Amino acid sequence: MMVSEKTALRELTEKLKQEGFADIRFYIAKTRKFGLNVLDGEKEKSVRSSESVYFVEAGKDGKRCCTFFNQLDCAEDVVEQMQVSAMASEEDYHPIPAFEKELSYTEEFASLDEREAAETLVKAEQVLRKESKIDSVSDCSCHQYDEEIILMDDNGTTLTDYGHSVSVSLGVVSREDGDTEIAWGGRSAQSLDAIDTEALAQEVAELGAQRLHAKPIASGKYAVILKNDAAAELLEAYLPIFYATEMQNEMSSLAGKEGEMIAISDINLVEDPQFAQGRVHRHFDDEGTPVSKKYLIHAGKFESALYNRKSAGKANCQSSGNGFKSDVQAAVGTGVTNVVFESISGNTLSMEELCQKMGNGLVVTGLEGVFAGVSTITGNFSLLCKGMVVENGKMTKPFCEVTIAGSIYDLLKEIVAIGNDPVPTASGSQFVQTPSLLLKGLAVSGL
Amino acid sequence: MLSQNLMEKILDYAVSHGADFAEIFCEDVRRSNLTVLGEKILNSSSGREKGVGIRLFKGLESAYLYTSDLSEAEIFRLLEETCRYRDGSFERAALEAMRRVSLNPISRYPQSVSLKDKMALANRVVSAGKKADETVSQVRVNYVDMDQKVWIANSEGLFVEDNRVKTRLHMTVFCEEGGDRQSSYVGPGAMKGFEFYDEINVEDYVKQAAKKAKAMLHAKACPTGRMPVIITNGFGGLFFHEACGHSLEASGVAKGNSEFSGKLGQKVASDKLTLIDDGSIPGQWGSLKVDDEGVPTQKNVLIENGILKGYMVDKLNARRMGCAPTGSSRRQSFRFAPTSRMTNTYIAPGESTPEEMIAATERGIFVNSINAGSVNPATGEFNFNTSETFLIENGKITTPVRSATLIGTGGDILQKVDMVGNDYALGQGFCYAASGALYIGAGQPTVRVTEMTVGGDQA
Numbered sequence: 001m002m003v004s005e006k007t008a009l010r011e012l013t014e015k016l017k018q019e020g021f022a023d024i025r026f027y028i029a030k031t032r033k034f035g036l037n038v039l040d041g042e043k044e045k046s047v048r049s050s051e052s053v054y055f056v057e058a059g060k061d062g063k064r065c066c067t068f069f070n071q072l073d074c075a076e077d078v079v080e081q082m083q084v085s086a087m088a089s090e091e092d093y094h095p096i097p098a099f100e101k102e103l104s105y106t107e108e109f110a111s112l113d114e115r116e117a118a119e120t121l122v123k124a125e126q127v128l129r130k131e132s133k134i135d136s137v138s139d140c141s142c143h144q145y146d147e148e149i150i151l152m153d154d155n156g157t158t159l160t161d162y163g164h165s166v167s168v169s170l171g172v173v174s175r176e177d178g179d180t181e182i183a184w185g186g187r188s189a190q191s192l193d194a195i196d197t198e199a200l201a202q203e204v205a206e207l208g209a210q211r212l213h214a215k216p217i218a219s220g221k222y223a224v225i226l227k228n229d230a231a232a233e234l235l236e237a238y239l240p241i242f243y244a245t246e247m248q249n250e251m252s253s254l255a256g257k258e259g260e261m262i263a264i265s266d267i268n269l270v271e272d273p274q275f276a277q278g279r280v281h282r283h284f285d286d287e288g289t290p291v292s293k294k295y296l297i298h299a300g301k302f303e304s305a306l307y308n309r310k311s312a313g314k315a316n317c318q319s320s321g322n323g324f325k326s327d328v329q330a331a332v333g334t335g336v337t338n339v340v341f342e343s344i345s346g347n348t349l350s351m352e353e354l355c356q357k358m359g360n361g362l363v364v365t366g367l368e369g370v371f372a373g374v375s376t377i378t379g380n381f382s383l384l385c386k387g388m389v390v391e392n393g394k395m396t397k398p399f400c401e402v403t404i405a406g407s408i409y410d411l412l413k414e415i416v417a418i419g420n421d422p423v424p425t426a427s428g429s430q431f432v433q434t435p436s437l438l439l440k441g442l443a444v445s446g447l
Numbered sequence: 448m449l450s451q452n453l454m455e456k457i458l459d460y461a462v463s464h465g466a467d468f469a470e471i472f473c474e475d476v477r478r479s480n481l482t483v484l485g486e487k488i489l490n491s492s493s494g495r496e497k498g499v500g501i502r503l504f505k506g507l508e509s510a511y512l513y514t515s516d517l518s519e520a521e522i523f524r525l526l527e528e529t530c531r532y533r534d535g536s537f538e539r540a541a542l543e544a545m546r547r548v549s550l551n552p553i554s555r556y557p558q559s560v561s562l563k564d565k566m567a568l569a570n571r572v573v574s575a576g577k578k579a580d581e582t583v584s585q586v587r588v589n590y591v592d593m594d595q596k597v598w599i600a601n602s603e604g605l606f607v608e609d610n611r612v613k614t615r616l617h618m619t620v621f622c623e624e625g626g627d628r629q630s631s632y633v634g635p636g637a638m639k640g641f642e643f644y645d646e647i648n649v650e651d652y653v654k655q656a657a658k659k660a661k662a663m664l665h666a667k668a669c670p671t672g673r674m675p676v677i678i679t680n681g682f683g684g685l686f687f688h689e690a691c692g693h694s695l696e697a698s699g700v701a702k703g704n705s706e707f708s709g710k711l712g713q714k715v716a717s718d719k720l721t722l723i724d725d726g727s728i729p730g731q732w733g734s735l736k737v738d739d740e741g742v743p744t745q746k747n748v749l750i751e752n753g754i755l756k757g758y759m760v761d762k763l764n765a766r767r768m769g770c771a772p773t774g775s776s777r778r779q780s781f782r783f784a785p786t787s788r789m790t791n792t793y794i795a796p797g798e799s800t801p802e803e804m805i806a807a808t809e810r811g812i813f814v815n816s817i818n819a820g821s822v823n824p825a826t827g828e829f830n831f832n833t834s835e836t837f838l839i840e841n842g843k844i845t846t847p848v849r850s851a852t853l854i855g856t857g858g859d860i861l862q863k864v865d866m867v868g869n870d871y872a873l874g875q876g877f878c879y880a881a882s883g884a885l886y887i888g889a890g891q892p893t894v895r896v897t898e899m900t901v902g903g904d905q906a
Contacts, residue, residue, distance in 0.1 A: 042508070043508060044507075045511070046511070047784065048525050048528060049512060049513045051516075053515065055494075066492055067494045069494050070497060071496075071517070074495065077495060081494060084493070085491070085493065085562060088566055089491070114531070136702065136704060138702070173704055173825045182825045216900065329492055329494060329496075331490050368821055371821070372818050372831065373832045373852050377630075382852040400828070401828065401856070402900070403900075405903055443903070445671035445672065445902035445903060
């Protein structure tokens with residue numbers, strides 16, 4: 001943090017103290033982004049940004065008051081907003097304890113070079129277009145994201161952590177004989193050269209071609225292989241079932257079920273802040289609590305809920321370092337660093353082997369409407385999907401325009417086999433890495 | 448915000464460094480958000496943010512930069528990085544005298560309303576909701592408001608200031624009985640100040656939500672397969688928002704990535720269908736006086752009696768398509784480059800009554816409440832998830848059924864609308880896409896689709 005910035009915040013702290021506020025805590029997010037899209041071998045669009053957003057909370061007469069702002073020369077406005085907040089606050093304030101010492105985790109990352117990034121993307125676009133059925137490239141982009149998270153107490157002591165990732169996103173529209181399909185893929189890493197963009201392009205182009213001439217299939221119950229990225233997307237949507245806040249508000253059925261089997265015994269679901277391939281490398285959460293590796297599911301058993309300070313206080317336990325904000329402007333909620341689904345035995349299969357084991361069924365390669373078709377309260381889901389029909393152990397034809405439905409709780413217990421192909425969720429969502437999963441059966445609605 | 452002098456400097460730099468068009472979007476916004484669950488405050492936050500977004504075009508290439516740091520030094524640092532590899536020099540028009548877009552009169556600006564009053568409103572809803580029925584176990588209320596001032600200046604000489612004031616109250620009621628738990632919601636909102644809540648009866652709204660949630664208790668599994676679907680009026684219009692609205696935005700159409708690309712003048716829907724997007728309806732949640740490029744909003748007839756008449760077009764895609772922008776360019780905030788998006792999108796009323804539609808349906812489903820959905824404009828495949836849903840059997844609404852997923856492709860479904868009701872209403876919601884989260888209106892009269900795929904958890 002720049003000296004002038006720290007000075008301005010310390011002056012604001014003094015002003016707030018004069019107005020009767022105590023235990024003043026700042027949360028500051030400083031982000032820089034760069035993004036580039038390529039189309040037809042040329043730069044199509046770019047985006048650059050730099051931004052600082054501040055969130056302050058404090059107590060007045062024991063009640064929690066807060067506001068957000070992004071200008072340091074608006075101290076009077078901030079004080080006024082805090083007074084407005086104080087006038088009606090009914091929420092008790094439990095401040096983060098003052099920090100014992102300055103702590104700073106920072107790392108310098110080279111900025112993406114625009115010309116090098118463009119070259120990489122142009123090569124990826126060429127690979128996409130080599131597939132004859134690709135009619136257009138809808139997305140050929142990379143983004144770099146750098147973030148500094150600073151917590152500051154009313155003594156001016158700070159904790160600083162960082163975030164950094166580079167991501168590539170490729171999308172195509174395929175066409176043949178009047179039929180149109182789309183395909184998309186994305187990867188993220190710490191640098192652009194750690195991403196095999198041409199391999200990703202090959203994968204996306206093949207998927208786009210494979211999906212052409214898909215037809216709906218008959219309704220019924222089918223054995224299903226959820227392909228790795230679809231499985232990751234679905235599991236990420238269900239992370240809230242592990243949040244203590246949801247359990248305490250009766251929004252998750254896992255409340256009180258610690259130690260119970262909720263999945264097959266070969267599974268761990270681990271949160272690992274130091275996961276090397278992860279997207280998040282934080283050292284403390286947004287409340288200053290150190291993050292830690294922990295099991296959400298351990299050998300099939302629900303191990304522990306995820307707590308922030310508030311939910312931990314209610315449960316009379318310690319925060320598990322999962323207090324994260326969805327937005328700077330919002331209060332701390334619950335979140336995760338990197339969540340990894342793993343087979344304990346390591347007995348995992350390739351996609352070909354999963355298909356052979358399944359015999360007859362479906363491989364679901366794409367899900368739509370996850371944000372709407374998933375209920376974390378009941379655990380039920382009903383989602384539009386597409387993929388490949390499997391007959392006698394081999395993928396035969398593509399299908400589309402059907403829904404799969406089920407319950408996450410049944411799904412976790414009905415995993416028949418686990419793939420050897422883990423991939424993470426796309427950048428922009430929480431990091432969940434999952435391999436492909438062979439499931440006993442899901443209800444399919446189609447023809 | 449930025450001085451006119453600084454804006455002119457920015458525009459001069461941009462056009463002299465390869466931009467044939469440059470635009471500055473300045474924003475100063477106050478927001479507040481309050482979420483209450485029963486008697487507990489789950490979240491309460493309010494604050495103010497300012498920022499600037501600068502967009503440059505050269506032909507069809509564009510660049511966007513944004514920052515919350517309004518100093519000349521930081522703005523020019525970003526601008527110089529952006530223009531590093533650009534060449535060419537263009538002229539710009541002198542900025543006109545700034546035009547203030549006239550706002551509908553606001554009698555209670557959100558920042559003049561105390562948090563106590565906002566909480567009192569939420570508590571009224573909670574209290575009325577809990578008393579609405581003995582099965583009501585919980586009520587959640589989310590109150591939001593926004594007072595946004597924007598200044599838009601561009602190299603064509605446009606210089607406009609607009610003020611948008613919005614508010615919305617989203618109420619979710621949870622009902623429980625015999626181990627079954629269901630919920631439903633209502634969410635009235637408007638481009639108005641806090642006086643909006645004197646104009647509506649919030650207690651009646653939450654009672655509606657309670658009635659819908661209760662109706663779903665012990666609902667049976669929805670039958671699956673293809674069948675007629677009748678979709679209620681009001682926010683049932685989300686159906687067309689997803690089924691074809693996004694596919695009519697120039698962001699997909701212009702590059703040929705929409706199922707409606709190149710089909711102007713063609714019959715793309717049932718002749719009973721007229722689809723309109725109108726950002727100029729006074730006081731509506733999805734309305735704006737000028738869009739986020741400074742172009743006045745207008746009523747855009749997209750489909751008229753089944754014929755494709757127009758698209759929603761922003762400036763950049765207008766270049767691609769060789770047409771004029773339609774006042775449809777929107778962005779969530781200075782953090783996003785604008786693009787063509789919907790405002791208030793609705794099906795024009797027809798002549799049938801809902802009763803006639805139901806009586807004419809031997810077996811199908813009646814959707815009385817929609818949760819959310821999504822679409823892929825390139826293929827037209829859409830999906831949406833319903834909440835309050837009923838079977839129709841022998842021309843009568845019968846059994847409640849658990850939330851279903853309705854899927855199809857826009858081009859196919861539009862042709863299958865065979866009855867359009869006379870009970871038009873407009874609902875409020877949010878839409879999430881490339882230029883961020885936007886408040887939108889979605890409306891229609893009750894509409895019947897002869898056949899759609901219905902998914903559920905029964906094979």
